[in-house]
Amino acid sequence: AQSVTQPDIHITVSEGASLELRCNYSYGATPYLFWYVQSPGQGLQLLLKYFSGDTLVQGIKGFEAEFKRSQSSFNLRKPSVHWSDAAEYFCAVRSLLSGGYQKVTFGIGTKLQVIP
Amino acid sequence: DAGVIQSPRHEVTEMGQEVTLRCKPISGHNSLFWYRQTMMRGLELLIYFNNNVPIDDSGMPEDRFSAKMPNASFSTLKIQPSEPRDSAVYFCASSTQRSGELFFGEGSRLTVL
Numbered sequence: 001a002q003s004v005t006q007p008d009i010h011i012t013v014s015e016g017a018s019l020e021l022r023c024n025y026s027y028g029a030t031p032y033l034f035w036y037v038q039s040p041g042q043g044l045q046l047l048l049k050y051f052s053g054d055t056l057v058q059g060i061k062g063f064e065a066e067f068k069r070s071q072s073s074f075n076l077r078k079p080s081v082h083w084s085d086a087a088e089y090f091c092a093v094r095s096l097l098s099g100g101y102q103k104v105t106f107g108i109g110t111k112l113q114v115i116p
Numbered sequence: 117d118a119g120v121i122q123s124p125r126h127e128v129t130e131m132g133q134e135v136t137l138r139c140k141p142i143s144g145h146n147s148l149f150w151y152r153q154t155m156m157r158g159l160e161l162l163i164y165f166n167n168n169v170p171i172d173d174s175g176m177p178e179d180r181f182s183a184k185m186p187n188a189s190f191s192t193l194k195i196q197p198s199e200p201r202d203s204a205v206y207f208c209a210s211s212t213q214r215s216g217e218l219f220f221g222e223g224s225r226l227t228v229l
Contacts, residue, residue: 032216043120043207043220051216090159094216101171102147102211104218106159 002027002095006107013081014115021076021110023091032094033074035065038109039087047089050074061085086114118142122208122221130229134196137224140189141210149218150183150193151207159207165191166213198228 048059
């Protein structure tokens with residue numbers, strides 16, 4: 001069965017510093033991978049996605065992620081963090097069920113705190 | 117375009133009462149998902165509909181939970197009777213069948229006293 005591991009529950013970075021959030025997945029076939037962001041009291045919003053092709057994908061708000069099949073990883077990065085990036089970040093993997101239906105499994109989330 | 121619309125945004129009820137959460141997916145999306153979010157368990161998939169038909173309800177915790185999708189533009193999640201451990205934020209999300217990208221509503225925060 002598919003699964004997603006986000007090893008860091010909580011991360012604190014200084015404003016202007018670089019950021020890397022880790023994500024490892026388990027899925028037998030070629031994965032569709034996603035990063036979502038959730039601000040307090042809000043639903044989740046898609047940051048970026050990987051389906052195929054270039055393993056470095058660009059997303060909104062200056063985020064990028066790199067798919068590494070050999071490491072089963074899809075880490076999220078941002079070169080310079082802004083205070084408005086404080087939120088919770090979720091990695092997700094889409095798997096296909098029998099009949100071609102889909103299931104999206106989320107990691108536990110990483111809460112990002114940004115300090116001045 | 118309107119996004120996924122959920123109601124109510126907040127619900128406070130007493131143990132034993134019936135709770136109904138509602139969701140209107142994005143027009144044209146044929147997949148609908150109900151998730152539950154708690155601090156302890158994160159985001160859990162409760163049930164998934166495709167073309168109004170339940171495809172995977174293995175995440176529904178027990179018989180007290182039921183979900184329906186009578187048409188392409190409306191779904192309900194019902195808890196009867198509710199218990200304090202059902203307190204959580206319930207999210208509805210919609211998608212096209214094969215895109216994998218989910219569009220989330222703002223959630224319904226349920227508190228059962």
